[in-house]
Amino acid sequence: MNWTTKDIPSQQDKIIVITGANSGLGLEAVKALSSKGARVIMAVRSLTKGQDAIVEINKLHPTAQLELMQLDLSDLESVVAFAHEFKQRHARLDVLINNAGVMWPPKREVTQQGFETQLGINHLGHFVLTALLMDVIKVTPNSRIVTQSSIAHRAVPTINFDDINWEKSYNKNKAYGQSKLANLLFTYELDRNLKVHKINTKAIACHPGVSNTNLFRTSANIVGKAIKLIGQKAEIGSLPMLRAATDEGLNGGEFIGPRGFMGFSGYPIEVKSTKTARDKELAKRFWAVSEELTGTHFSF
Numbered sequence: 001m002n003w004t005t006k007d008i009p010s011q012q013d014k015i016i017v018i019t020g021a022n023s024g025l026g027l028e029a030v031k032a033l034s035s036k037g038a039r040v041i042m043a044v045r046s047l048t049k050g051q052d053a054i055v056e057i058n059k060l061h062p063t064a065q066l067e068l069m070q071l072d073l074s075d076l077e078s079v080v081a082f083a084h085e086f087k088q089r090h091a092r093l094d095v096l097i098n099n100a101g102v103m104w105p106p107k108r109e110v111t112q113q114g115f116e117t118q119l120g121i122n123h124l125g126h127f128v129l130t131a132l133l134m135d136v137i138k139v140t141p142n143s144r145i146v147t148q149s150s151i152a153h154r155a156v157p158t159i160n161f162d163d164i165n166w167e168k169s170y171n172k173n174k175a176y177g178q179s180k181l182a183n184l185l186f187t188y189e190l191d192r193n194l195k196v197h198k199i200n201t202k203a204i205a206c207h208p209g210v211s212n213t214n215l216f217r218t219s220a221n222i223v224g225k226a227i228k229l230i231g232q233k234a235e236i237g238s239l240p241m242l243r244a245a246t247d248e249g250l251n252g253g254e255f256i257g258p259r260g261f262m263g264f265s266g267y268p269i270e271v272k273s274t275k276t277a278r279d280k281e282l283a284k285r286f287w288a289v290s291e292e293l294t295g296t297h298f299s300f
Contacts, residue, residue: 002267003239005032008246012037015093016245017086017133019043019071019126020100022053025148025208028238029097031057033245034064041090043071043082043100073100073125075112076294083132092140093133095245098126098147098183108170115293116165118172122179127186128296135299143201146244147187149255150180150207151262154274159185159286164293180207182286184255184273189283191253197300202252205273206244208237209258209265232258232265240268 011033018033020026021042034040034057044050050068057064069085072078086093101122111120130137130145137143155177160166166175184205191203209232240256250256255273260266276282291297 003243004267005239005242008032008036008242009248010037011246014038014095015041015090016095016097017041017043017093018097018099019073019129022046022050024234025238025241026099027053028234029099029241029245030066031060032238032242034066035061039065039067041067041069041086043069045070045072073121073129074117076125076128077112079125079128080132083129086133087136091136093136093143094140095144095146096130096133096137097241097245098130098145099241101148103176104172106172108166110165114165116175118175118179119165119182123182123186124290124294127290128294130190131296131298137201138199138300141200144245145190145201145203146241147183147203147205148207148241149183149187149205151209151257152177153180153184153277156181158276158282161289164289181277184277185283185286186290188253188278189287192280193298193300194252199300202250204244204250204252204254204256206240206256208240209260236265243268
């Protein structure tokens with residue numbers, strides 16, 4: 001049986017935060033989850049683009065419960081402000097979906113705090129966001145933390161601790177692969193910590209395969225054209241994320257992705273990550289480095 005949005009159970013009364021919610025996979029997830037009754041907080045960098053997305057969603061689901069909040073993952077001050085405002089508005093958080101990301105900037109760029117932008121946005125921003133929201137997540141029964149990774153995590157042998165921000169030399173592909181390996185190391189270590197501390201929260205990773213979204217907007221023309229030919233639609237690419245967020249049969253620590261050849265496309269199933277991604281000692285070391293870089297610590 002192919003898992004589709006029809007398999008999503010009722011999300012009535014649930015509060016769900018989705019980063020990067022105004023386009024691509026995030027937008028598709030908002031459409032699906034709001035149609036199932038969830039109140040979705042759309043965490044977006046551009047409020048204007050976010051409002052445009054709400055107009056689009058309301059045409060499909062006039063009764064959708066949507067809330068727009070500004071979040072710039074490239075600036076940890078924005079992350080702190082978002083978490084503070086969210087906790088002023090809400091006392092619970094059923095699902096946090098760490099979806100937003102950047103891919104292959106042609107030259108090395110840095111975040112406001114000086115992190116290489118792919119590591120900074122794809123991992124460190126979400127690392128801090130999750131830590132700051134943990135107090136409301138852990139008091140919400142059966143809550144979940146879903147983090148978007150990629151098949152690109154296979155492209156790197158390990159974390160480049162000697163030059164983690166790619167200051168000595170920059171390779172956009174390897175830097176992206178490192179950020180996606182980071183997502184998996186984070187998710188697995190987070191899930192282990194949640195279970196050790198007997199917290200009723202699941203941490204689950206996912207990846208969309210090769211999906212035709214604006215994530216490829218900075219890639220070379222030939223790559224962009226190839227993605228348009230072979231990439232699956234965003235509606236299908238969002239299914240692993242949606243399954244990770246809603247499938248009641250998951251226990252935490254899973255990696256959900258397309259079942260097709262090389263994980264490029266197809267309907268979502270549990271898939272395997274690399275041996276490196278499952279390395280517990282590497283995960284512990286990288287977690288400590290993430291805390292040191294951001295000055296943020298988790299409270300379980």
